[in-house]
Amino acid sequence: MTNLLKTPAAWPRPLLGHTGEGDPTDLDRAVKAGAFKGLKRAVGDLSPAGVVAEIRAACLLGRGGAGYSAADKWQVAAATPADRRYVVANGYGADPAVRTDAVLLELDPYAVIEGLAIAAWAIGAEHGIIAVRATETQAIRGLEAALAAAEEAGFVGDELVDSGRPLAIEIRPVQGAYMLGEETVLLKALEGKRGQPEQRPPHPAERGLFGRPTVVHNVQTLALAAWILREGAAAFRAIGSPDAPGTILVHVRGAGGSGVAEVPLGTTLRAILALAGTITRSGPAPKAILVGGPSGGILPAELLDTPYAFDELRAAGAHVGSGSVVATAAEADVLELAELLTRFCAGEACGKTIPCRIGTRRIEEIASRINAGTPRPTDAVLLADLSADIVASALCDHERLATLPMTSVMRYFQADLDAKLQPAAQQAAGQPEVAVAHGDTAQ
Amino acid sequence: MSFIPGLGIVRGMSLTLRRFFQPKVTNLYPEVPAEISPKFRGRLQLLYDEHGALKCETCFQCAQACPIECIDMGGVDTKGRYAVHWGASETYGERREESALRRAGRTVPDEAYQHWSPIDTGPVDAILHDADHDPKRMLEILEATQAAYGYLPVAALKRISFGTGAWYAMVYGTATYYDHLRFQPLAAAGAATGRERSSADYLSGLDRLSR
Ligand SMILES: Cc1cc2nc3c(=O)[nH]c(=O)nc-3n(C[C@H](O)[C@H](O)[C@H](O)COP(=O)(O)O)c2cc1C
Ligand code: SF4
Numbered sequence: 137m138t139n140l141l142k143t144p145a146a147w148p149r150p151l152l153g154h155t156g157e158g159d160p161t162d163l164d165r166a167v168k169a170g171a172f173k174g175l176k177r178a179v180g181d182l183s184p185a186g187v188v189a190e191i192r193a194a195c196l197l198g199r200g201g202a203g204y205s206a207a208d209k210w211q212v213a214a215a216t217p218a219d220r221r222y223v224v225a226n227g228y229g230a231d232p233a234v235r236t237d238a239v240l241l242e243l244d245p246y247a248v249i250e251g252l253a254i255a256a257w258a259i260g261a262e263h264g265i266i267a268v269r270a271t272e273t274q275a276i277r278g279l280e281a282a283l284a285a286a287e288e289a290g291f292v293g294d295e296l297v298d299s300g301r302p303l304a305i306e307i308r309p310v311q312g313a314y315m316l317g318e319e320t321v322l323l324k325a326l327e328g329k330r331g332q333p334e335q336r337p338p339h340p341a342e343r344g345l346f347g348r349p350t351v352v353h354n355v356q357t358l359a360l361a362a363w364i365l366r367e368g369a370a371a372f373r374a375i376g377s378p379d380a381p382g383t384i385l386v387h388v389r390g391a392g393g394s395g396v397a398e399v400p401l402g403t404t405l406r407a408i409l410a411l412a413g414t415i416t417r418s419g420p421a422p423k424a425i426l427v428g429g430p431s432g433g434i435l436p437a438e439l440l441d442t443p444y445a446f447d448e449l450r451a452a453g454a455h456v457g458s459g460s461v462v463a464t465a466a467e468a469d470v471l472e473l474a475e476l477l478t479r480f481c482a483g484e485a486c487g488k489t490i491p492c493r494i495g496t497r498r499i500e501e502i503a504s505r506i507n508a509g510t511p512r513p514t515d516a517v518l519l520a521d522l523s524a525d526i527v528a529s530a531l532c533d534h535e536r537l538a539t540l541p542m543t544s545v546m547r548y549f550q551a552d553l554d555a556k557l558q559p560a561a562q563q564a565a566g567q568p569e570v571a572v573a574h575g576d577t578a579q
Numbered sequence: 580m581s582f583i584p585g586l587g588i589v590r591g592m593s594l595t596l597r598r599f600f601q602p603k604v605t606n607l608y609p610e611v612p613a614e615i616s617p618k619f620r621g622r623l624q625l626l627y628d629e630h631g632a633l634k635c636e637t638c639f640q641c642a643q644a645c646p647i648e649c650i651d652m653g654g655v656d657t658k659g660r661y662a663v664h665w666g667a668s669e670t671y672g673e674r675r676e677e678s679a680l681r682r683a684g685r686t687v688p689d690e691a692y693q694h695w696s697p698i699d700t701g702p703v704d705a706i707l708h709d710a711d712h713d714p715k716r717m718l719e720i721l722e723a724t725q726a727a728y729g730y731l732p733v734a735a736l737k738r739i740s741f742g743t744g745a746w747y748a749m750v751y752g753t754a755t756y757y758d759h760l761r762f763q764p765l766a767a768a769g770a771a772t773g774r775e776r777s778s779a780d781y782l783s784g785l786d787r788l789s790r
């Protein structure tokens with residue numbers, strides 16, 4: 137069971153706020169706490185276009201990592217002519233070190249079902265799928281019980297509240313690859329195919345599952361949509377940072393402990409790490425902070441005051457990604473960390489394209505040569521060039537982001553890199569210094 | 580035959596002259612690109628990397644893309660999973676098995692290879708029936724088949740291909756992608772799969788570096 141971290145009482149918690157005592161699959165209890173109020177308002181008081189307007193007013197950004205506007209996706213899906221539309225809740229949780237989505241599904245399955253139903257109403261979908269990692273058996277069992285109760289009570293199923301429209305929701309356990317978290321790969325898996333990304337555009341909102349308009353959202357995004365419809369867009373915008381309102385779940389890990397916490401977007405990394413007791417006033421500062429999961433950026437302790445929000449992290453050379461925030465030990469070796477991450481990313485690359493199949497592998501080889509103390513004189517330049525080429529030619533975000541661990545080390549930990557690029561043997565032989573490229577690949 | 584002096588030269592020159600006025604066939608390649616039949620798709624060749632290992636990782640992408648199913652292969656994929664398989668053996672005859680092994684860089688005969696053995700198709704037929712023989716439900720069919728047999732026997736995959744109308748390359752190419760699907764009984768497949776190991780390495784690495 138994952139540890140839930142306590143956050144200061146002043147922090148609003150739209151996602152996990154009313155979860156606590158009692159059975160999360162108990163419908164009466166959930167309805168008392170406000171479940172399906174948002175859906176009733178959406179169907180009863182607002183037109184589908186009105187729902188999209190409300191989501192746009194709330195400035196809801198996707199919690200799956202990229203922070204794309206939810207309203208934009210809904211609008212495209214609703215406007216694309218089709219005989220069938222789908223809403224897919226992405227609860228896969230690709231990063232093995234992160235359990236945020238599973239925790240949400242375990243603690244509040246109704247919020248995800250309600251959010252999915254609201255999105256379905258807004259875009260005119262009659263089919264919804266909740267994809268969950270097959271190993272999260274407790275989350276799956278809870279969802280199944282919740283879905284059965286919600287169907288029984290007439291919220292979803294044969295009729296979406298009193299809308300006169302059906303909404304068939306299916307729970308699909310998926311497993312078997314890291315890449316399944318990526319939306320086009322997830323759709324492939326749901327179609328029963330080999331999981332490899334698709335070229336975009338067309339985006340899934342236009343041509344997704346079985347070629348039909350499909351809105352794919354992280355489960356947190358959907359749960360927040362339900363909250364927005366219940367409490368109003370203005371209340372949502374009052375939380376978090378102005379251009380990225382609301383909260384997000386993070387999985388914090390460090391020497392002090394680890395666990396899942398709900399934090400307002402714009403909270404500093406320092407405040408997030410403090411939740412797990414990882415950063416204390418007196419203790420040593422971590423050598424680095426890994427933000428974003430296996431393809432995350434490795435940031436120095438000087439950037440501890442960076443706000444945790446989509447644009448700010450991107451500017452710093454990291455990303456929200458899987459919601460993982462890891463503080464390394466004070467004496468940790470950042471290059472060892474970068475090699476570890478790069479190896480994982482290369483191993484999980486799907487093999488479809490050359491930057492994916494070969495590019496990530498070459499980056500991994502450079503990382504391991506540097507760490508083994510046997511770098512080639514050209515490695516630093518090669519790393520910078522290759523990373524830039526991968527970023528420019530990638531088919532999907534995986535290989536693009538897989539360059540981040542190494543490029544962020546180049547950007548922030550020059551001294552550590554230089555030390556390893558000058559192996560003792562070369563210095564002893566009196567060889568000329570290796571030029572180090574200050575690669576600053578745009579992310 | 581009478582000897583006429585200079586006749587040889589005249590004969591030679593007449594040939595030269597005739598050729599001189601015939602259209603030229605020399606292409607000034609690469610300045611002038613050669614005209615290639617639109618049907619030409621290049622010569623298929625499997626390449627070796629700098630370590631002398633075949634670069635093909637048996638991903639079946641090419642076999643999936645080949646419209647007439649003439650590309651096929653067998654071998655060990657990069658995740659260390661062993662599988663030999665081929666198109667309709669009745670069409671290609673026995674020699675194919677050997678050539679599949681050779682192309683996969685395996686010795687012939689290969690110790691690890693066994694000809695796929697017949698199975699009781701009852702369970703897989705029932706699964707196909709339940710899934711409505713629908714290739715869109717391939718993953719579900721494969722998972723149920725593995726649950727029934729403990730792994731995915733080649734004979735079952737062939738049955739699925741036959742029953743759903745999906746080509747064998749599609750069935751096999753899908754099955755190899757997913758880490759939880761296996762082609763050997765659990766005991767023979769060994770402990771952890773490649774992906775399980777890489778996840779475990781990643782997790783233990785994070786733990787080590789953050790403690
Ligand atoms: C390699 C990779 C893995 C991903 N894994 C996940 C995941 O586990 N869960 C998730 O919600 N999104 C994941 N995403 C992002 C999805 O592609 C997609 O952007 C997201 O599900 C959309 O939901 P949102 O609009 O709520 O952000 C991943 C992306 C990549 C490139
Ligand atoms: S199976 Fe995959 S790796 Fe092998 S030749 Fe075909 S496409 Fe290339």
Ligand code: FES
Pocket residue numbers: 315333484485486487488489492493531532533534535
């Ligand atoms: S991981 Fe293969 S194309 Fe992105």
